Amino acid sequence: MVLIVGIIATITYGTVGLGIAMVDDEEDTISPSELDEDERFSDPRVEQVGENEYEAYVVAQTFIYQPDPIEVPEDSEVTFYVTSRDVIHSFSLVGTNVNTMVVPGEVSSVTAEFDEPAEYGVICNEYCGSGHHDMEGMLYVVPEDEFDLTELSVTADDEVELGDDATFDVTVENGQLDDLETAIELEVGDETIEEDVTVPGDDTYETTLTVDSTDLGEGDHDWTVTVDDHTESGTLSVVEDLEDDEDDEDGGDDDE
Amino acid sequence: MSDATVNDAAKTTESTTSEPLGETYLDKFPAEAKVVRSALYSSFLALALGGLFGVIQTLHRTDFLRIMESETYYTVLTAHGVFLVIAFTIFFLVGVFTWAVTTSLDREVEDIRFTWAWLGTMTAGAAMAAAAILAGFTDSLDMSADVLFTFYAPMQAHPLFYLGLTVFVVGTWMAGADWFRSWFAWKKENPGERIPLPTFMVLTTMIMWYVATLGVATAILAFLLPWSLGLIDSVNPTLTRTLFWFFGHPVVYFWLMPAYMMWYVLLPKLSGGKLFSDPLARVVFVLFLLLSTPVGIHHQYLDPGISEGFKFIAMTNTMFLLLPSLLTAFTVVASMEHGARQRGGTGRIGWLKALPWRDPVFAGMALAGLMFAAGGFSGMINAGMNINYLVHNTLWVPGHFHLTVGTAVALTFMAASYWFIPQLTGKKLWNRPVALVQVVLWFVGMTFMANAMHRAGLLGMPRRTAEPQYDGFEYEAGVGSVAELDAQIALGGIILTLSLVLFFAVIIGTVLGSRSDEVPANGYADTLSGPEDSPKILDNLKLWFGLAVVLVIIAYTFPLLSIIERGGLFGPDITAFPQSIDIVSMAWLTVEQYATDTFTSATEVAQATIDGVLR
Ligand code: HEM
Ligand SMILES: [Cu+2]
Ligand SMILES: [Cu+2]
Numbered sequence: 001m002v003l004i005v006g007i008i009a010t011i012t013y014g015t016v017g018l019g020i021a022m023v024d025d026e027e028d029t030i031s032p033s034e035l036d037e038d039e040r041f042s043d044p045r046v047e048q049v050g051e052n053e054y055e056a057y058v059v060a061q062t063f064i065y066q067p068d069p070i071e072v073p074e075d076s077e078v079t080f081y082v083t084s085r086d087v088i089h090s091f092s093l094v095g096t097n098v099n100t101m102v103v104p105g106e107v108s109s110v111t112a113e114f115d116e117p118a119e120y121g122v123i124c125n126e127y128c129g130s131g132h133h134d135m136e137g138m139l140y141v142v143p144e145d146e147f148d149l150t151e152l153s154v155t156a157d158d159e160v161e162l163g164d165d166a167t168f169d170v171t172v173e174n175g176q177l178d179d180l181e182t183a184i185e186l187e188v189g190d191e192t193i194e195e196d197v198t199v200p201g202d203d204t205y206e207t208t209l210t211v212d213s214t215d216l217g218e219g220d221h222d223w224t225v226t227v228d229d230h231t232e233s234g235t236l237s238v239v240e241d242l243e244d245d246e247d248d249e250d251g252g253d254d255d256e
Numbered sequence: 257m258s259d260a261t262v263n264d265a266a267k268t269t270e271s272t273t274s275e276p277l278g279e280t281y282l283d284k285f286p287a288e289a290k291v292v293r294s295a296l297y298s299s300f301l302a303l304a305l306g307g308l309f310g311v312i313q314t315l316h317r318t319d320f321l322r323i324m325e326s327e328t329y330y331t332v333l334t335a336h337g338v339f340l341v342i343a344f345t346i347f348f349l350v351g352v353f354t355w356a357v358t359t360s361l362d363r364e365v366e367d368i369r370f371t372w373a374w375l376g377t378m379t380a381g382a383a384m385a386a387a388a389i390l391a392g393f394t395d396s397l398d399m400s401a402d403v404l405f406t407f408y409a410p411m412q413a414h415p416l417f418y419l420g421l422t423v424f425v426v427g428t429w430m431a432g433a434d435w436f437r438s439w440f441a442w443k444k445e446n447p448g449e450r451i452p453l454p455t456f457m458v459l460t461t462m463i464m465w466y467v468a469t470l471g472v473a474t475a476i477l478a479f480l481l482p483w484s485l486g487l488i489d490s491v492n493p494t495l496t497r498t499l500f501w502f503f504g505h506p507v508v509y510f511w512l513m514p515a516y517m518m519w520y521v522l523l524p525k526l527s528g529g530k531l532f533s534d535p536l537a538r539v540v541f542v543l544f545l546l547l548s549t550p551v552g553i554h555h556q557y558l559d560p561g562i563s564e565g566f567k568f569i570a571m572t573n574t575m576f577l578l579l580p581s582l583l584t585a586f587t588v589v590a591s592m593e594h595g596a597r598q599r600g601g602t603g604r605i606g607w608l609k610a611l612p613w614r615d616p617v618f619a620g621m622a623l624a625g626l627m628f629a630a631g632g633f634s635g636m637i638n639a640g641m642n643i644n645y646l647v648h649n650t651l652w653v654p655g656h657f658h659l660t661v662g663t664a665v666a667l668t669f670m671a672a673s674y675w676f677i678p679q680l681t682g683k684k685l686w687n688r689p690v691a692l693v694q695v696v697l698w699f700v701g702m703t704f705m706a707n708a709m710h711r712a713g714l715l716g717m718p719r720r721t722a723e724p725q726y727d728g729f730e731y732e733a734g735v736g737s738v739a740e741l742d743a744q745i746a747l748g749g750i751i752l753t754l755s756l757v758l759f760f761a762v763i764i765g766t767v768l769g770s771r772s773d774e775v776p777a778n779g780y781a782d783t784l785s786g787p788e789d790s791p792k793i794l795d796n797l798k799l800w801f802g803l804a805v806v807l808v809i810i811a812y813t814f815p816l817l818s819i820i821e822r823g824g825l826f827g828p829d830i831t832a833f834p835q836s837i838d839i840v841s842m843a844w845l846t847v848e849q850y851a852t853d854t855f856t857s858a859t860e861v862a863q864a865t866i867d868g869v870l871r
């Protein structure tokens with residue numbers, strides 16, 4: 001009798017803390033040597049797929065995880081898709097039952113709910129070679145207002161001729177499903193340009209900011225582009241005469 | 257008050273020997289005694305080395321003493337695992353089984369040369385595997401096998417490792433054949449008689465072993481060995497892993513069965529009574545034969561590529577497998593109680609005091625049984641699928657199996673050695689008090705180590721790692737601290753090592769002693785209810801063998817087919833780790849080159865001759 005109760009109790013008990021589903025054979029197989037061509041794993045990342053629903057594509061290899069750290073918002077349901085580039089590893093959030101083997105050729109999927117901000121160690125608990133004990137990563141569950149899936153990239157001139165416009169091509173990618181209302185701020189030299197933008201959900205916003213180099217004056221000017229807490233920066237040289245390429249290059253080298 | 261008198265009575269019986277003196281195994285079977293002795297000595301050697309590695313790794317991972325680089329930890333851990341659970345346990349098993357068959361059939365082995373041949377084969381195999389593992393300690397040899405005892409591909413070992421394991425297993429197959437041969441011969445001379453219980457246990461265990469080893473033999477011979485030799489390029493890691501666990505779970509019972517045998521046939525005798533029930537014992541062994549293989553997938557709850565359904569089937573089978581262990585607990589306790597009452601024990605609990613606790617053989621086995629109960633409990637938790645997600649590959653797991661194989665089995669074997677070594681050498685056990693301290697120390701050490709390991713596992717501390725101390729986070733210890741757990745693990749490890757030292761002192765002291773007349777007679781426990789009470793069908797080994805095969809086919813056909821369908825027989829282009837196979841493929845190339853060269857020059861010579869003749 002005790003035995004039967006014990007058995008039933010053991011079978012039913014579980015899913016405490018984090019609700020999770022079992023790892024099984026739902027996912028298709030994948031060739032470990034072709035991860036770089038795979039839509040999900042060529043760029044390991046977190047993606048939003050629904051309101052409060054996220055997917056994380058994680059690659060394990062000797063002896064690291066990508067991405068690292070992984071960031072997800074509180075109050076979310078996250079499905080991890082994990083595969084290995086080489087030997088068998090595990091993907092284990094310490095102290096939770098998010099714990100799966102990661103087998104080359106297979107994709108493990110585990111879904112977990114994260115209710116509150118927290119930090120979890122991610123470790124490999126399947127022996128994977130001489131550096132096994134160094135294989136660790138982090139998972140941060142951050143407050144909702146600190147979380148975004150924004151990606152900022154800037155292409156800018158290195159050098160402009162005095163009197164020409166310097167251009168900054170700014171791309172803001174919003175990986176979340178909701179619209180992103182924010183501002184792009186460019187600081188270069190003493191100049192500041194701000195543009196309020198709304199980037200639609202799961203979309204990209206592109207803009208070009210221009211600055212008259214006369215306002216900056218001759219010389220090197222550091223610049224930064226800021227969107228929320230993402231920044232990109234570089235240096236712009238304003239020169240008298242672009243034609244004189246050779247000389248300027250030498251001069252440029254000296255500056256560096 | 258009556259208790260006191262009982263105690264006194266018990267003491268007087270104990271202080272001499274509780275067993276009658278008489279003809280030892282050595283007297284009766286001198287040739288076999290030599291084989292059994294050699295098997296046990298091999299097993300002790302493995303225990304000594306394994307124990308040494310055990311304490312080294314314990315102190316390393318708890319960060320108390322690090323005498324090596326963390327990279328080397330895995331060589332040590334491989335050696336610890338393989339030496340203890342392959343060599344120590346199985347060498348001991350073949351020794352005990354040889355004793356059991358010859359004693360209970362009351363006949364010599366059919367051909368002692370064959371008996372030596374299988375022991376030699378096993379030893380050669382073990383030596384090969386050991387050489388491949390130990391070579392990992394030096395860089396001067398381009399050989400290593402840092403693959404742990406589970407050797408999961410794509411992790412790759414030197415071919416010598418796989419070859420050694422194969423040879424070793426073939427040796428055990430030959431041993432089984434030897435015992436079956438004895439039984440066939442005996443049956444011819446004793447038609448219609450029931451198989452004596454110890455022989456019955458040996459035969460059912462070996463049938464289980466034949467079925468189970470098919471898995472690992474296939475994994476090694478069809479895939480891993482050719483792959484390590486460079487003959488095939490890739491393997492399917494899920495397939496070889498599944499084939500490993502096809503073998504890996506029943507091997508647990510292979511370790512346990514000789515311990516069970518000791519509990520069934522020696523323990524009641526030592527406690528002065530009889531085995532409670534012969535039929536029940538037979539049922540237990542038949543259940544193990546039937547159920548221990550179709551459960552291996554319970555080691556793979558966390559593997560992708562295996563469906564939930566197969567995992568549930570394995571889990572359900574596993575729960576049934578608890579039954580024979582519970583039956584064992586029941587019979588063994590009942591037999592001990594019978595013994596105690598024979599010795600004058602009374603009362604509900606009081607009878608416990610009448611047991612021969614001062615006899616190290618008895619005390620060791622009884623303590624081992626107690627630990628097994630704890631191990632069974634933590635095992636039941638393991639087997640549930642959800643909890644498994646929490647503890648899989650954490651220290652909980654070694655915590656669990658140091659209770660089962662590391663104590664229930666190992667401590668029973670050590671205690672049994674105190675009975676066997678005198679049987680096999682005709683020498684009296686050197687120093688019973690030291691032996692008694694030894695078994696108690698093992699129990700105490702393991703209590704510390706295993707308990708702390710279980711707790712650390714619940715915090716998520718992984719097993720199989722040189723440095724469970726990470727940079728990014730700390731374990732959230734509920735009660736106590738991680739430092740305290742580490743200290744308990746280390747303390748336990750040191751006590752265990754001390755216990756091992758005492759064990760070897762007693763064994764060596766005994767072996768170096770001189771022949772004595774005071775050795776108890778060879779034999780095993782009688783039964784209260786004998787074979788005549790058990791249905792004849794229990795002895796129908798063909799039936800059980802057939803059923804076991806059917807159950808395995810049911811449990812494994814679909815999972816294996818689906819794994820092959822998903823990943824292919826040879827997997828999706830899997831690269832070996834570490835890539836050290838070049839020596840072998842180079843050797844092949846050289847041989848090939850040489851062959852081609854010889855062939856070419858031979859043709860040239862022939863051509864020249866022909867040319868010359870024609871001219
Ligand atoms: C002196 C006594 C012993 C000590 C101090 C000891 C200690 C340990 C420790 C600390 C581990 C965990 C290592 C890790 O996962 O990082 C371990 C693993 C293990 N031990 Fe022991 N142990 C002892 C005796 C035994 C015995 C008697 C057996 C079996 C008969 C045994 C079987 C194993 C096995 C199979 C493993 C797992 C190896 C692996 O994960 O590949 N140990 N031992
Ligand atoms: Cu890893
Ligand atoms: Cu690892």
